[in-house]
Amino acid sequence: MNASRFPSVRWILAARSPAAFAGALLVAAGCATVTPPPPARPPSPPEVPAGPAVRFSAEAWSAIPGWSDDRVEEAWPAWLVSCRALVARESTRDAWQAPCGPAAAVDPRDRGAVRRYFETHFTPWSVAFPDGRTTGLVTGYYEPLLRGSRTRTPAFTVPLYAQPDDLLTVELASLHPELKDRRVRARVEGRRVVPYWTRAEIERGAARLEDKVLVYVADPLDAAFLQIQGSGRVELPGGSVMRVGYADQNGHPFRSIGRVLIERGELTRDTASMQSIKAWARRNPDKLEALLDENPSYVFFRDVPPPAPGTIDATIDGPYGSLGVPLLAERAIAVDARVIPLGAPVFLATTWPLSDTKLERLTMAQDTGGAIRGAVRADYFWGFGDEAGREAGRMRQDGSMWLLWPRGRTPPR
Numbered sequence: 048m049n050a051s052r053f054p055s056v057r058w059i060l061a062a063r064s065p066a067a068f069a070g071a072l073l074v075a076a077g078c079a080t081v082t083p084p085p086p087a088r089p090p091s092p093p094e095v096p097a098g099p100a101v102r103f104s105a106e107a108w109s110a111i112p113g114w115s116d117d118r119v120e121e122a123w124p125a126w127l128v129s130c131r132a133l134v135a136r137e138s139t140r141d142a143w144q145a146p147c148g149p150a151a152a153v154d155p156r157d158r159g160a161v162r163r164y165f166e167t168h169f170t171p172w173s174v175a176f177p178d179g180r181t182t183g184l185v186t187g188y189y190e191p192l193l194r195g196s197r198t199r200t201p202a203f204t205v206p207l208y209a210q211p212d213d214l215l216t217v218e219l220a221s222l223h224p225e226l227k228d229r230r231v232r233a234r235v236e237g238r239r240v241v242p243y244w245t246r247a248e249i250e251r252g253a254a255r256l257e258d259k260v261l262v263y264v265a266d267p268l269d270a271a272f273l274q275i276q277g278s279g280r281v282e283l284p285g286g287s288v289m290r291v292g293y294a295d296q297n298g299h300p301f302r303s304i305g306r307v308l309i310e311r312g313e314l315t316r317d318t319a320s321m322q323s324i325k326a327w328a329r330r331n332p333d334k335l336e337a338l339l340d341e342n343p344s345y346v347f348f349r350d351v352p353p354p355a356p357g358t359i360d361a362t363i364d365g366p367y368g369s370l371g372v373p374l375l376a377e378r379a380i381a382v383d384a385r386v387i388p389l390g391a392p393v394f395l396a397t398t399w400p401l402s403d404t405k406l407e408r409l410t411m412a413q414d415t416g417g418a419i420r421g422a423v424r425a426d427y428f429w430g431f432g433d434e435a436g437r438e439a440g441r442m443r444q445d446g447s448m449w450l451l452w453p454r455g456r457t458p459p460r
Contacts, residue, residue, distance in 0.1 A: 101386040101422035102179065103172040103450060103458045111171055111449050112396050113407025119162050122392075123155040124363055125379055125411040128372035129390040139390065146453050165409075169451040171394065172458055174387070176422050183423025185397040187442030188276050188381065188416070189435035190366050192288075195264040195281040203263035205270045207281075208256045210294040210347040214243055232298025243297040247340040261291060261348055268328050271304070271339050272321060274346035277416070278366035280431070290351040292367055299343035301417040307341045321440030344417070365431070368414030376430025381414035386422045387450060388459060389413065395425055397446030400438050409451075423448055 108114055130147035133139045146168035153164045175181045196203040217240075219229045233240045244254045262281050264270050273279045277293040305324055308314040314323055328335045351367065354360035365374040368381070370389045380395060387393065389412055396407045406427075416426050425448060429435035452458045 100177065100383075101460065102175040102177060103452075103460075104175065106171050106173050106449070108166055108171060110173075111394050113405060114171075114394060114409075115162075117394075117408055118158060119165065119409050120155055120158045122375070122378040122409040122411065123153075123161055124359055125375040125413070126150070126392060127359060128363065129370065129392070129411045129413060132370050132372050133390045139388075142453055142456060143390070165392065165451060168454055169392065170454050171449045172452055174393075174423055174448040174450055181423060181447050182445050183421060183425075183448070185395065185425045185427055185442065185444045185446035186418075187400065187427045187429050187439035189429045189439040190431040191269070191273055191276055191279040191436055192432060193264045193266075193269050193273060193279060193281050195262045196284055197262055199260075199263050203265050205264045205267050206256075206260040207262050207264060207270060207273070207291060207348050208249075209259045209261050209349060211243075211254055211256055211259060213254075214295060214297070214347075215240070216295075232296070242299070244345075245297070245299055245343040246345040247343070249297070249345050250336075250340075259347075261350055262289065267339060268325060268335060271342075274344075275301075277346065278351070290353070290366070291348040292351040294347045294349040296347065297343075297345040299345070301344040302342045303418070304338050304342055307338060320443075321436065365428070368428075370413040372413055374413055374428045375411075376428060376435065378408065378410050379413045379428040380410045381416040381419050381426035381428070382412045383420050383422070383424055384412075384415050387412050387448075389415070392451035393425070394449040394451065395427065395446060396448075397425075397427070397444045400441035400444065406444075 127150065130143065130150055133143040134147050149168065150164065154160050173181055176183070194203075195207075199206075213234045215233045215235065217231045217233060219231070232243050234243050235241075248254065249256070262283075264273075264281065273291075279291055281289050281291060283289060305314065305319045308324065308327060309316055309319055313327060328338075354364075354373065360373045363373040363375045365376060365379070368374045368379065369384065380393060382389070382393070391412050393410050393412050394408070395410050396405070398404055399406050410425075410427070414426070414428065419426050423446070425446060427439075427442065429439045429442075450458055
């Protein structure tokens with residue numbers, strides 16, 4: 048829908064029902080999204096199911112593979128920051144005060160005490176698709192390190208932009224409550240509201256964002272992968288490091304460049320990974336720009352200040368996810384927040400990348416992602432740096448999930 052445009056605002060507002068209004072925007076712009084509050088990772092338009100999107104079934108702790116063997120105390124810092132966010136919000140406080148209150152009395156070094164705490168205050172619920180399937184896809188992501196400069200140099204020419212002043216966010220719920228959490232992004236052109244510029248248009252200078260450059264990096268593919276990850280670090284001349292996090296997105300749907308290469312027959316589904324895409328780019332430097340243009344989505348960043356020394360955020364030292372808390376390496380996942388409540392503990396049973404070796408761990412659902420859609424679907428956060436990137440880039444495994452929900456309550460649907 049790159050060349051399509053919104054009709055006039057008057058025509059949009061003339062839609063007589065919420066369904067007609069939503070349909071008009073979806074057809075006109077192709078960019079309606081379910082978007083968590085920033086900092087979040089890039090969203091994409093979801094397919095809203097007609098019926099229940101998930102099936103939960105209460106189970107015994109003994110039914111969870113690997114629960115008794117996991118080093119659950121390693122997830123404790125991640126749980127504490129989840130509690131902080133859940134209790135701070137009026138909409139979630141009532142459900143989470145009961146389990147979060149006693150957490151302060153738990154010795155985080157005592158694995159048995161941590162396990163007993165969860166078994167006392169939570170009930171495990173298996174997560175299934177509406178048709179009953181309990182196995183889904185688990186991928187991985189990480190926080191990359193790029194090198195760059197605050198000023199443009201011969202070595203650093205690829206800009207990372209802050210959120211543009213002319214990027215509009217239309218909250219559909221302000222017009223129709225039935226469209227809660229649905230937004231569209233656009234810009235004004237004369238007296239018309241039109242879709243915001245595509246990635247290709249932004250890269251060619253159509254948005255005129257010269258005054259919005261946060262930092263310049265060296266490689267356009269690294270910048271594109273940073274947009275997919277949603278956050279990262281940039282090492283500046285002299286050795287200082289700045290952190291960048293997701294600020295907003297241009298409203299166009301994300302299209303995977305890996306999928307494009309598979310469709311063209313240049314990669315296979317079994318071999319497609321971040322590493323194989325980078326190898327393809329090294330072999331085909333003259334085709335890289337056109338490949339990146341296949342994805343109309345574009346992410347804008349913000350400069351993220353470091354956490355205060357001595358805080359739990361500084362101890363975790365991770366990027367901030369959609370819940371607004373730092374992500375602990377190998378203990379946080381991105382989920383579809385329409386079916387898995389953000390902040391909740393989730394036990395994940397999957398395997399290591401390209402392996403049958405079991406990876407069974409207590410994690411926290413603290414992030415979202417544009418490609419993370421469906422009940423049994425998770426993006427596993429591997430952490431920071433090249434090693435984490437290698438694991439994340441290769442991860443495409445089967446997995447199962449158990450939502451840990453406060454005892455005596457039923458998970459929301």
